[in-house]
Amino acid sequence: MKLKKIKIAIDSPSAAGAGTISKMLAKKYNLLYCDTGKIYRFLAKKLMEKKPKNKIKYLKKISKKINLKKLKSKNLLTNEVAYVASQIAKDLRVRRMVLKFQRELAYNPPQKYKGSVLDGRDIISKVVTDANFKFYITANSRVRAKRRFLELKKLGKKVKFNEILKSIKKRDREDRTRKYSRLKKTKDSTLINTTNLSIKNSFLKVKKIIDRRLN
Numbered sequence: 001m002k003l004k005k006i007k008i009a010i011d012s013p014s015a016a017g018a019g020t021i022s023k024m025l026a027k028k029y030n031l032l033y034c035d036t037g038k039i040y041r042f043l044a045k046k047l048m049e050k051k052p053k054n055k056i057k058y059l060k061k062i063s064k065k066i067n068l069k070k071l072k073s074k075n076l077l078t079n080e081v082a083y084v085a086s087q088i089a090k091d092l093r094v095r096r097m098v099l100k101f102q103r104e105l106a107y108n109p110p111q112k113y114k115g116s117v118l119d120g121r122d123i124i125s126k127v128v129t130d131a132n133f134k135f136y137i138t139a140n141s142r143v144r145a146k147r148r149f150l151e152l153k154k155l156g157k158k159v160k161f162n163e164i165l166k167s168i169k170k171r172d173r174e175d176r177t178r179k180y181s182r183l184k185k186t187k188d189s190t191l192i193n194t195t196n197l198s199i200k201n202s203f204l205k206v207k208k209i210i211d212r213r214l215n
C-alpha cells in the first residue's frame with residue numbers, strides 16, 4: 001500500500017501502554033503525535049484553577065487557544081486532573097470543542113511529517129474513523145495499575161498501589177459507560193493485549209502489522 005500520509009488511530013483504557021507505543025510509532029514513521037487525553041486534562045486543569053461560573057463558556061474560550069506545546073505541562077499528570085478530565089469528557093459540548101483540534105492534527109499535520117498518530121478513547125470510533133491503521137490496546141487492570149505505580153514512584157511521588165488500582169478501575173468504568181463516545185473496541189481495529197508483553201514487544205507487534213501492509 002502506497003500512502004501519501006499515514007493516519008494511525010489508537011484507543012485504550014488508561015496505562016495500557018498506548019502512549020509509549022504511539023510515541024515509538026511517531027518516531028519510527030516520522031508522524032505527528034497527540035495524546036488526546038492531554039487535551040481533556042488541559043481543560044480540566046484550567047477549570048480547577050479558574051473555577052468559572054459558566055464552565056462551558058469558559059471552556060469554549062480556552063479550547064480555541066489549545067496547542068501542542070500547552071499540552072506538555074507536567075502539572076497535567078496528577079490523578080485529580082485525570083478525574084476532572086474524565087468528568088468533563090462526558091459532556092458532548094466539550095467533546096465537540098475538542099474534536100476540531102484533534103481532526104486538524106490528524107488530517108493536516110505540518111509538511112515535515114509523514115502523517116499522524118493520535119491516541120485516546122474515541123479516536124478509532126469517532127475522531128479518525130477512516131484511519132489507515134486502527135489499534136485497540138489493552139491490558140488487565142492490575143498490570144496497568146502496577147505500571148502507573150512504578151512510573152509515579154520513579155517521579156518521586158508518594159503513591160499507594162491500591163489507591164492507583166482503585167482510581168484506574170473507577171476511570172475505566174466512567175470511560176466505558178458514559179453516554180457519548182464511550183471507550184470501545186471497533187470491529188475494524190486490531191486488538192493488542194499488552195498484559196504479558198514488554199513495551200518493546202508490544203511495539204514490535206504493532207510495527208509488524210503496519211509494515212506488512214505498507215510493504
Ligand code: DC
Pocket residue numbers: 014036037038040041082085086089090119120121122123171175
Ligand atoms: O488518557 P488520559 O488518562 O490522559 O485521559 C484523561 C481522560 O480524558 C479520560 O479519563 C477520558 C478523557 N478522554 C476522552 O474522553 N477522550 C479521549 N480521546 C481522550 C481522553
